[in-house]
Amino acid sequence: MHEIERIETPTRRPLSALAELLVDSVSGGAAMGFLAPLSHEAARHWWQYDALAPGMDTPLWVACNGEQVDGVVQLSACQKPGGRHRGEVLKLMVHSRARGQGVARHLMTTLEAHAGALELSLLSLDTRAGSPAETLYQRLGWEKMGDIPGYSLDPDGSGPWATAFYFRRL
Template identity: 75%
Template sequence: MTSSVIERLETPEARPLAGLAELLRDSVAGGAAMGFLAPLSHEAAGRWWRHEAPAPGPHAPLWVASREGHIEGAVQLNACRKPSGRHRGEVLKLMVHSRARGQGLASRLMTTLEAHAATLGLTLLLLDTRSGSPAETLYTRLGWERYGEVPGYSLDPDGSGPWPTAFYFRRL
């Protein structure tokens, strides 16, 4: 089996919208805390990618992992543009399709994002995830440090909760 190829997209037109919509829908259906409630329709996921997701560009590159024509994963960096924050960025929506989990793709996506962030001169990255989620294990293993938790921050995709969210940082 071939491994997924990771490609950096820097223009909105380069986004494979149908594949990204399916990836988001699959992530929410699998219980990932992505800011959506299940069931998320393919159409609603597509609308989010077209109209609400940060448009890929120099300050918000999007990495898409694909294999054999199928989107397997994605992650986006949002570099701060404020004069006092140009040293930092935020990791947005790390997702791996259910068919590709357990193969190290999330680690590869994060490593790719971190390396690019360093080339932009960023020295601090931030992210958040649901407390107690498998993602916390990944981030800790990759050297991220937990700096806090907010109780009742968001609902679970099934509408239960509200659940706490953990916040992480990583110095580059």
Template identity: 50%
Template sequence: MAVKVRKVDEPGERELEGLCTLLIDAVHGGASVGFLAPLSHQAARQYWLEVTGQIAVGRILWIAESHGAILGSVQLDPCRRENGRHRADVQKLLVLTTCRGRGVASALMAALEAHAAGDGRSLLVLDTIAGSAAECVYRHLGWQRVGEIPDYAAMPDGELRATAYYFKRLPG
């Protein structure tokens, strides 16, 4: 599958619809990404409209596509505080459940890491559900696990789960 990753400065209607489908698929597939199931299209759209507003103040959004369909996305939120301009938070790495294991997440993270390094960021951080498949992805991509906090986040079904924290140093 040929996957194209691109940065999105202002999602158009087609991108918004694809991103809504992606987020709903993730939540209904059991991903803990800040929402409980069932996630309505309206709530998903509201989230992506909020992200669009955050892009205007520095957040960066990438999407992975194949044949015009959005297969995944990831966001980078650079720290804007004076003492933190060397770091950024990775947020909401999402891949359609039908496309997992095909290199989409790796392609998204490669684009994000290259951009962050080029922007002078030397440290990236993220969190994910402990024991999730995402942990395997991050470890495979060279991320280091710091630890976990028990019962930190609710899964889409409401069950509390531990969250694991990761970091990655970028060449600078």
């Protein structure tokens, strides 16, 4: 069973495991804004200096199975006065070894509970159109806003693909 932990500032071991998870995700076809091949060092640098930089208020939940990090999800609450009721789901990733075990559902449930505690009433996210993630989001009650064709490049750089946008009222 996976335990969900909230991480503020990762130590060396979780940082390395987060990098390995990002590399696995990108090599498996989830662009996440990166192109393959993504090096472990570049992934580690991104987690340390971009995703979890000091002063960033973007909680990260990690699904751990013993020493392994099998999944993550991050929440970015809007800081603008007119948008303090909403947040964005960032970087939901599940390692290939842990797919089909309910990790993504558990992470999303945890994130949504935290968003509710923050009194957020609207969440949004994006994912590759036609991906298995779309089925997950629909099963969790997310509503599709639509697709934007050619929004992101395929991780192998072969060409653009459509991105689907979703929202959920809490």
